[in-house]
Amino acid sequence: MHPLFGMVIAHEDLTQQIPHAEPLLKALFLLQGTADSVAMIGGSDKELGAAKNAGIDSILFYQPEHTKFYKLGTPTKECHKLRIAIV
Numbered sequence: 001m002h003p004l005f006g007m008v009i010a011h012e013d014l015t016q017q018i019p020h021a022e023p024l025l026k027a028l029f030l031l032q033g034t035a036d037s038v039a040m041i042g043g044s045d046k047e048l049g050a051a052k053n054a055g056i057d058s059i060l061f062y063q064p065e066h067t068k069f070y071k072l073g074t075p076t077k078e079c080h081k082l083r084i085a086i087v
Contacts, residue, residue, distance in 0.1 A: 042059070
């Protein structure tokens with residue numbers, strides 16, 4: 001994975017796992033980022049819980065077949081196209 005990403009944080013690097021905030025806070029620290037400058041894109045309640053616990057905005061990657069896992073209310077915003085650049 002290292003050739004694809006500038007940094008990889010694995011469970012061996014942490015004392016807490018998601019939904020605890022530690023994984024995201026560690027990434028912010030190592031990248032010298034701030035909670036108000038990032039968003040967590042996740043497909044599970046644990047990933048979104050980690051974002052909430054870290055004070056980071058979150059985006060749910062939600063496919064129609066996921067309706068069996070989630071009972072969602074009205075979303076605050078919807079995005080039908082998302083382009084991501086990994087630098």
